[in-house]
Amino acid sequence: MIPIDLRSDTVTKPSPAMRQAIANADVGDDVIDVDPTCQRLERLTAEILGKEAAVFMPSGSMTNQVGVRIHCKPGDEFLCEAGCHIYNYEQGAFAQLSGVVAKTVEGKAGVLHVDQLRGLIRPHNDHLVATRMVTLENTHNRGAGKIQPYDNVVGICDWAREAGLRTHLDGARLWNAFAATSIPEADWARHFDTVSVCFSKGLGAPVGSALAGPKDLMQEARRHRKLFGGAMRQDGIIAAGALYALEHNRARLVEDHANAKLLADAVRLAEGLSLWPEDVETNIVIFRIEPKLGSAAEFAAELKGQGVLSLAIGPQQVRLVTHLDANEAQCQRAGQVIIETAGKLASGKRSKVALEPAY
Numbered sequence: 001m002i003p004i005d006l007r008s009d010t011v012t013k014p015s016p017a018m019r020q021a022i023a024n025a026d027v028g029d030d031v032i033d034v035d036p037t038c039q040r041l042e043r044l045t046a047e048i049l050g051k052e053a054a055v056f057m058p059s060g061s062m063t064n065q066v067g068v069r070i071h072c073k074p075g076d077e078f079l080c081e082a083g084c085h086i087y088n089y090e091q092g093a094f095a096q097l098s099g100v101v102a103k104t105v106e107g108k109a110g111v112l113h114v115d116q117l118r119g120l121i122r123p124h125n126d127h128l129v130a131t132r133m134v135t136l137e138n139t140h141n142r143g144a145g146k147i148q149p150y151d152n153v154v155g156i157c158d159w160a161r162e163a164g165l166r167t168h169l170d171g172a173r174l175w176n177a178f179a180a181t182s183i184p185e186a187d188w189a190r191h192f193d194t195v196s197v198c199f200s201k202g203l204g205a206p207v208g209s210a211l212a213g214p215k216d217l218m219q220e221a222r223r224h225r226k227l228f229g230g231a232m233r234q235d236g237i238i239a240a241g242a243l244y245a246l247e248h249n250r251a252r253l254v255e256d257h258a259n260a261k262l263l264a265d266a267v268r269l270a271e272g273l274s275l276w277p278e279d280v281e282t283n284i285v286i287f288r289i290e291p292k293l294g295s296a297a298e299f300a301a302e303l304k305g306q307g308v309l310s311l312a313i314g315p316q317q318v319r320l321v322t323h324l325d326a327n328e329a330q331c332q333r334a335g336q337v338i339i340e341t342a343g344k345l346a347s348g349k350r351s352k353v354a355l356e357p358a359y
Helices: 015-021 036-049 060-071 093-098 148-164 172-179 185-188 215-227 236-248 253-269 296-304 329-346
Strands: 055-059 075-081 101-103 130-137 164-169 195-197 211-212 274-275 284-290 311-314 317-319
Touching: 015 236, 036 055, 036 195, 036 236, 036 317, 055 060, 055 101, 060 093, 060 130, 060 164, 060 195, 060 211, 060 215, 075 195, 101 172, 101 211, 148 185, 164 172, 164 185, 172 185, 172 195, 172 253, 185 195, 211 215, 211 284, 253 274, 253 284, 253 317, 253 329, 296 311, 296 317, 296 329
Parallel strands: 075 101, 075 130, 130 164, 164 195
Antiparallel strands: 055 211, 195 211, 274 284, 284 317, 311 317
């Protein structure tokens, strides 16, 4: 039985057509001169985001950290939502690499409102860090794919600009926000100085992210990419997969959202499970498990025994993420397994399965 892998939208494999594009990629030395395929990818990314330029990098962690680097200097502070990726999943790289500190603000499923930020800018004082930047994440990973309301984004970025702060968007799944709202990526991006986007999540490329913004900042970003070890030579080989994904896989993201709603419907029917948050907006489903059913790790292990791979993200929380390698029939099957597993555990029946660590 081939497992239905719903641990993340990063688990996708390149399609035959994408592999062909990779095999046929026209390449050059992107450090000494230019790689033509990478150049095409950067130009298209910038065009879609409505920015002057973009820089291709190996990962979203690097694009985010280069974004921090070009906006902040050692001793600066940036404001961010407490559950965001930059703060939680990048090893505090802003501190390790750039000497910057973070001020976290607790949002509702990752969503912030401008009123929560007013009054947080530090006064000019030799004893204090300097508040320099605001970051948002859209869609929000730990918020179960929550979309930042557009009016909130506008309000926060307008306030930041008036206060003299820089703005950065972690838009790893910005493509999903567009698919769900029909608000173009450029309309989301225009409120931010820099935007990070990922090609290896919902779009299904094997590797890569990009940072986009004004030309002068992107020239600076290339310098920091080199410093952080992200300058690549014949990177058209991997840029070709990202370029194919960008050209062919954006429109189909609505299918992932529909499949996520199938999983959410199953969770609603399952005994002892509850969605968090209740509304599923994009391709991420997070649900809580009542203690009578066991822990999240135990529940995930039971699902794995039935051919469904999930991710325990806390003591009582499990995450499912839909993607292009999990079709409607597979998600329907996964939903049925979730209902059956919850019912079995509620009745006290438990399999002898090995537990995997929760993340």
